Structure formats: structure tokens, C-alpha cells
Amino acid sequence: MNFENKLISGLFIKRYKRFFVDIKINNKIITAHCPNTGSMYGLLKKGNKVWISKSNNPNRKLKYTLEIIEDKSSKVGVNTHSTNKIVHHALQNNLIDEFDSISEIKPEIKFGLNTRFDFLVSNKNYKAFIEVKNVTLSREKSIAEFPDAVTTRGLKHINELLKASKKNYKIFILYLIQRDDCKSFTVAKDIDPNYATALMKAINNKLKILCYDCKFSSKGIKLNNKIKIKIK
Numbered sequence: 001m002n003f004e005n006k007l008i009s010g011l012f013i014k015r016y017k018r019f020f021v022d023i024k025i026n027n028k029i030i031t032a033h034c035p036n037t038g039s040m041y042g043l044l045k046k047g048n049k050v051w052i053s054k055s056n057n058p059n060r061k062l063k064y065t066l067e068i069i070e071d072k073s074s075k076v077g078v079n080t081h082s083t084n085k086i087v088h089h090a091l092q093n094n095l096i097d098e099f100d101s102i103s104e105i106k107p108e109i110k111f112g113l114n115t116r117f118d119f120l121v122s123n124k125n126y127k128a129f130i131e132v133k134n135v136t137l138s139r140e141k142s143i144a145e146f147p148d149a150v151t152t153r154g155l156k157h158i159n160e161l162l163k164a165s166k167k168n169y170k171i172f173i174l175y176l177i178q179r180d181d182c183k184s185f186t187v188a189k190d191i192d193p194n195y196a197t198a199l200m201k202a203i204n205n206k207l208k209i210l211c212y213d214c215k216f217s218s219k220g221i222k223l224n225n226k227i228k229i230k231i232k
Helices: 080-092 152-165 192-204
Strands: 008-016 021-025 029-033 049-054 064-071 073-078 104-111 113-122 128-137 135-138 143-146 170-177 186-187 207-216 221-226
Touching: 021 049, 021 064, 049 073, 073 192, 073 207, 073 221, 080 104, 080 113, 080 170, 080 221, 104 152, 113 152, 128 143, 128 152, 143 170, 152 170, 152 192, 186 192
Parallel strands: 029 064, 128 170, 143 186, 170 207
Antiparallel strands: 008 021, 008 049, 021 029, 049 064, 064 073, 104 113, 113 128, 135 143, 207 221
């Protein structure tokens, strides 16, 4: 996934009203859009280095978007709108081992009455739903965790994927770690025990989980390496 324009660096000041962040750039404070509804636990420290993008849309109220925050000298992608773009690019370019033989990719597919899954992929042998989760949390060195707050939406997706499995779809959750300093992934049981319990039950009932980290460059963010999954 490539950035629309070259990113601009600055320093994080504060987040407020959920979707607003103040950023200091060359002694000037600008307000940028925060495209992340999560808690961004551990990332919102005053003075953290950040990178923002400037929109080409003249009608946008907020011209800038928060893209990356630096945490412990590592870049962390916080724009959740980028997550599916990164995975879509990976699917198209056979970067995900489990889906290197698919013939069709359909994003944002409706299932049931009130659910949309991020991707439906298929070949002559199977159809599979993939739900993608953006991961930014790392409380211990080299360990990524999800979620960073209680996620009723995430719980719903697990239950809906299980319904899809009963209709002969293969089902996957892909945890995309938008950082490059983690060697393993686990579930934050202490943050959302209900999600952790539901995920374990689903894993024992045909749900497959995948985890990949990301590689950052001045041009964009790309899916990188498969990460070890440690869930008990």
C-alpha cells in the first residue's frame, strides 16, 4: 500500500474527541484526523514522533491524517483504513502463503443480515472468508497483542465466521501487526477475556488464524513476515 503523498514528520501533542489529534510541526500546532477508533494503548505519549499525510481533496475539513506513531524506536501504523489495503495488495501479489493459489478476491462481502467480512477469496476447490484485524499493541518486548480495548465488534465477527463455517466456507482471521518489532502474537486476555474465550472456542471449531507483520518505507507499508502465534 503506497501513501498518496510523502509523509510529514512531527511530534504528538494530544488526542481528543476520538478522531482529532494535535501535532506539532516546526513550532506550529496542526489538527489532524485520527483514523483509528481503538484506544491506541501505549502509543499516545506526548512528544512521540509521528508521521502524517496531507490529502489532495480540497473539500476535506481536516487536511492531514495521522499515519504512523513511533513507539520504543519502532514505527507503528495506526491508520486502520490502510489495513485492508495492505492485505489486499498482499493477496493480489501472493504474499500470504495460505492464499497463494486463489483465483478471485472480493473485498467487503456481505454475509447474513448485518455482517460484512473484509474479504472473500476462492478457487475451484474452496471459498474462504477472511476477517482482518489491525494490531498495534505491544506491552512486552517483541510480543504483539490484540485487542487493545474491549471489542464487541470483534466478538461478533468470530460468531459470524462460525456461522459461515457451517455453510461450508473456510474461515480465517488475519491479525496484521502494523509494526516491525514483534516476534510473536498473543491475545490480550486481561483486556477482553470474553474475546479471548470466544477465539479459543472458534479455533477448536475450524477457525484458522494467521499473523503477519509489516515493513515500512518512505513510499508505503507492505505485508512482511509471518509471525508466531502463541495462544493458550
